[in-house]
Amino acid sequence: MALEHAILVSLLEQPGSGYELARRFERSIGYFWTATHQQIYRVLKRMESDGLLDVRDVPQERRPDKKEYSVAAPGRAALSGWLHEPIEPESLRHDLAVKIRGAAFDDPAALLHEVERHHRVHSDRLAHYLAGELRDFTGPGAPAPLDAGQELQHVVLRGGIAYERMTVVWLDDVLATLRRLGATGPHI
Amino acid sequence: MALEHAILVSLLEQPGSGYELARRFERSIGYFWTATHQQIYRVLKRMESDGLLDVRDVPQERRPDKKEYSVAAPGRAALSGWLHEPIEPESLRHDLAVKIRGAAFDDPAALLHEVERHHRVHSDRLAHYLAGELRDFTGPGAPAPLDAGQELQHVVLRGGIAYERMTVVWLDDVLATLRRLGATGPHI
DNA sequence: CGGTTCATGTAACCTGTTACATGATTAA
DNA sequence: TTAATCATGTAACAGGTTACATGAACCG
Known part of the structure; x- marks a missing residue:
């Protein structure tokens, strides 16, 4: 479930909305992990209900309001736990x-x-x-x-x-x- | 649905059973496409019922009988069609x-x-x-x-x-x- | 008036992973 | 007698893709 971890890293680097995350997954973090906005919204919702993330409603002028996600303490702990677990070296899919x-x-x-x-x-x-x-x-x-x-x-x-x-x-x-x-x- | 195409290529190179394919996906073709035996059996069954593959029961002595799959004409046509379609350049998942x-x-x-x-x-x-x-x-x-x-x-x-x-x-x-x-x- | 950007989502489907299951033969 | 190899599968679940859907603002 590396998408969760990629989201945790990205939100630790900078909190942001689902939309913003989707754009980061088109560059930056997306250079080595891809995800679409549909996937991201689905996972953000789950992570929030699991208590890994905090949400804050941010009203904006001349733009739709957005939900700004940030990493909660249990999210940080989950990331830390994963960092200490071994993962399988990847194989190509080409x-x-x-x-x-x-x-x-x-x-x-x-x-x-x-x-x-x-x-x-x-x-x-x-x-x-x-x-x-x-x-x-x-x-x-x-x-x-x-x-x-x-x-x-x-x-x-x-x-x-x-x-x-x-x-x-x-x-x-x-x-x-x-x-x-x-x-x-x-x-x- | 590249697993289907990888199976077509592998069976054109050499007909074989699901078990044999699973082992090829651990080496050779597996260097750039991985698949487990569960996936392979599932897809072989579908491809056969779609008419892309032929099966032949091969009785063996001192070993379980096996089903030898080979590529049927529609399978070859399907591969050829795919070869002429453009595909997305891959992105890393790392x-x-x-x-x-x-x-x-x-x-x-x-x-x-x-x-x-x-x-x-x-x-x-x-x-x-x-x-x-x-x-x-x-x-x-x-x-x-x-x-x-x-x-x-x-x-x-x-x-x-x-x-x-x-x-x-x-x-x-x-x-x-x-x-x-x-x-x-x-x-x- | 039409396309792009910002912003969020649902639903259906396909693919991939993990766990479980069976049963014979052969080599240590 | 225990483990490995050969050979085939089912079931449940997780993850990824594609299509559809809405709506305001802004640029040309």
Whole structure:
């Protein structure tokens, strides 16, 4: 149930509404955990009724009112407990790899456009992460020295950067392989 | 519904029983898509009743009989259709990154053992993939030249190798960061 | 007048996980 | 005789996805 924990971390970093959380899950924390607003509202409700979160109604002018959630003491304890439990190292879930192996039973060259599209998406993400790193951690406007929370956010971002960089290089390899197969020969 | 497609690819590569598929999902195809036997049996049953697969009862001596599944024409068509559809580039789902960011609100040093454990698991996977590459693709006993299917399996395996290598390097970075924070200072 | 942003939700469905269950054979 | 391997499944539950729904404000 890592979504709960991701929400606890995000609300500890900064209290906010379901809507705001949904947007954070599109960037920042969303770099390594995704969730839709439907999921978030459902889980927030449960966490509140379980006493992990506090809610505060915030009336706003010219905007709909919002509910601002923050972490209650039992929520903090739950997070701490989870942090001390071991978790399973993740395994990949990679549709594109399934497609690439499946291409042996179809036309490998037909995958070229798809792989090129993924290549563009990952290149864009890489550029976006690098811009964020410059803005928040390594650029002239960034705080120095960083506090522990910022150091940890930075090392997680470096992981995202390493992942995207590795993926772009691998997709180049995939493209070269598909082109070679398309050029030299027939398929099954 | 990528599990269906992963099963189609695996059964095209080699027909087999639910049990055999479950074991393949622990290695080979499991490097980039995981599934348990319960899931596999459920999906096989559905795919068979949808006409995507053929079943053949195979009586065995000194072993329980098994059901050998193979891909029927509509299954092959379904795979081909999926191969020509675009899919969303994946996003990461990485609990460990959630934990690392969460460590700012707990004791960063307490995560050291957990991260070291993940480091060992990924190092082992890397060694395992490299051994497989040598055995199946680059070593003296490997077929040469490779056919299209083998080339594609190899490029997917190279992706797994790149992923594990990147992860091990990143976890070194995480360990150094956690040690630095533990050494220098108090936390929130 | 139409699209985007802010803000919240319900309902149905599909997928994935965990626990339980059976039963034969083979190796230590 | 105990554990592991081969082989198949059911049931309950948790988690994730997709579609539908509402409504104000603001920008062009």
